[in-house]
Amino acid sequence: MLVGLASFLEGAEPAAAPAPSPWSVVVLMFHLQLGSVWASACPSGCLCTSDLLSCTDLDQVPVMLPVSTVTLDLNHNHIVRLEEESFKGLPRLEILRLAYNQVTTIQSGAFRKSSGSLLRHLDLSSNQLTVLEQHYFQDLPGLQELLLFNNRIVRVENGALNDLRNLHKVYLSHNLLTDFPFVSIQKHSHPHLSMLDLSSNRLPKLPLEEISNLPQSVQKGLYLHNNSLVCDCSMYSMFRFWEQKDFASVRFFRKEHGCQVYKMQRRIRFFLYNRFFEKCNLSGLKEQESNVSVRAGAPLLLHCITSLSGTTTTFFWLAPNSEYVVPPGNNGSLKMFPNGSLEIVAAREEDSGIYLCMAQDQDRNETREVNVSVLQHEGEAHEHFNTGFTTLLGCVVSLLLVLMYLYLTPCRCPACPKHRTPTTAALGRGMAAGPGSAQSSILTPTPPTTTEGPGRKVSTNKHVVFLEPIREQQNGRLRVGPGLLLGAEPQQRAGETDSYVSVFSDTPIMLP
CATH class of the missing domain: 2.60.40.10 (Immunoglobulins)
Incomplete structure (x- = not known):
């Protein structure tokens, strides 16, 4: 085997390419495997998969990290400082989790030589940061979500977020902030920003002019509840305006918005108890219509x-x-x-x-x-007067006509002879239309004077004023009166007449 390997290495038979010996194949596979192990070396105390690296019980970021890492989970460790180029050699890194550590300082260039354009999620929550300095995130142009809640941040430098042009969401709640540089997050600098959580801080007063100049998308996602705001009309006007616009920051945390009443050691929830702002002019802060x-x-x-x-x-x-x-x-x-x-x-x-x-x-x-x-x-006042006057006049005339119809009809004489009128005779051709039929009630101006069927008396003090709509179309077809139901038995027609009167009459007729 060695002779064959030597002859293969020395090229003893140049005329014909010799087949590689099994030993050469073993050596080649060993070198490939060794290179793969070196490339994917997993640090001590870490769990490594194809693209996930999770470590525990560390006091600093490991030096040698697998280049295939996409998600680096360093939560719940004892890391105090992020040194320069702490994450170099990670060209595929997209998610970096550093929550629940003791990070107090981030050195300049800490994220240099990492996948700054690919890193989209950075979690630094529950640490001990006090100031967000301008150089902290300068090498992360692709960052979309920045989690900084539950720290001890008292100040955010003016340019701390300037390089994060692709930023979508920033979480800064549960810190010690007394102000924030709103002027640094205008539309032209952060076109994708849709959430800025500044709740549960110590903001005493809001720069209303800077906030009103923020893009509408930022104002919708600006959370300011549970702060130390001092009550004034300008502040109240802004939140009332947000309530009218149904912003999520007010809709979901309405009970958590409060402020300190001037010269009083008490905090009120101004959306629930607004009597302190009854004299405020709420027209000062509003959106300009086109x-x-x-x-x-x-x-x-x-x-x-x-x-x-x-x-x-x-x-x-x-x-x-x-x-x-x-x-x-x-x-x-x-x-x-x-x-x-x-x-x-x-x-x-x-x-x-x-x-x-x-x-x-x-x-x-x-x-x-x-x-x-x-x-x-x-012109406007004259038009309003004419419209109102004609409407009132129309109502009065309609009321008078109704009253005349109800109370100025001729009195019925009980001694009048009972004979068939020409109208009744005309209606009686081919049908037994009694005086109490629906058609006679509709066509005659006065109620019928005869009884409706044997032994039935029509009430003299009931007026079927709203019976006229019976003849209107129903479901696209003209409604047929009960007197036109040819071939029906008299008893059946009388029952149908009663049902129509009881359903469609505004004043029910009591029949004995």
């Missing part, structure tokens, strides 16, 4: 709703007459404020039209159109 109307002579405030904010943002309006308006306004008819709002002091007919708001900063600009309609006093 079409608004105002009465002539009344003031109107137009808001420039935009995602741009900051000291470098400038605003100006373009009026319907192609006139540019900048703070503080012009002509005394238009006033403009530094926050971009435009006030029409006293609306006139010529103020109707489309107003174009423009906001711009160093890199971006946004526009918004508002269509304003000015309504005139006189």
Whole structure:
């Protein structure tokens, strides 16, 4: 076997390719297996599968990690620091779990040389972080979910989330935050952000202008319950507006929204007990509609709703007459404020039209159109008067006609001779239509004067006013009166007449 291997290695027979010996195959398989073991080396104290690595009882991140790891579970360990390049050599890493450790510091570049563009879920909850510094997450552009709840965070630096442009959800509840840089999560910087959980912190006051400039998708998912808010009308107006818009943050945690009453050592749940805000003007914070109307002579405030904010943002309006308006306004008819709002002091007919708001900063600009309609006093009031007057007049006339029909009909004479009238005779051709039939009740203006069948008397003080709809169509077909049921027995027709009267009459007729 050795001779064959030597001849194979030396190439003793170049003319014909010799078949590999079994020994060479064994050596080759050994090297391949050894390389596979080295590539997928599982650290001590860890459980490794094809793409999952789970470790326990560690005080630092293992140095050598399998390159095939997709999910790295380091929960419930004793890790205090994340050193530089702690997760290098993991090009396929997508989920990193570091909850329930003692992490206090994240070194710059801790996630460098890892799959920063693929890592989408990072769980750092239940640790001991105190400040979110700007460099913590700078190497994770693909991160979508960031879990930081149940730490000791007192401050979030202004640019801590700037590099996370693909961020969808951030959980920062159960920390010690007293403020948050809302200005750093505008639409142009985080277009996919739909949830920001800041509940159960220590926020005393909210920057309402920055929050109102957040995209609608962020406001819907902004959770602020169980904070140390101080009660004021502006704060209450914002939450009431969110309640009207049926935001999930209010709908699911309505009972957990509370605030501290000024100069009182008590906390109230303002959605349940709102008597402290009865004198608040709730029109201060509202969404600007694209079409608004105002009465002539009344003031109107137009808001420039935009995602741009900051000291470098400038605003100006373009009026319907192609006139540019900048703070503080012009002509005394238009006033403009530094926050971009435009006030029409006293609306006139010529103020109707489309107003174009423009906001711009160093890199971006946004526009918004508002269509304003000015309504005139006189015409509108005259139209309302005419409509109301004609409606009232119609009701009075209808009531008078009904009363005349009910109480001004001719009196019936009990001594009148009982003879068949021409109408009764005409109806009697080919049928035994008695005076009490439904057709005679409908066609004659007064109730019948004779008895309805032998021994039956019609009540003289019952008026079948609403019996007329019997002749209307039912299910698309004209309803046939009981007197037209040819071939039916007299007793059967009389029973059917009673049923029709009792069902369709507004005033039931009592028959003895």
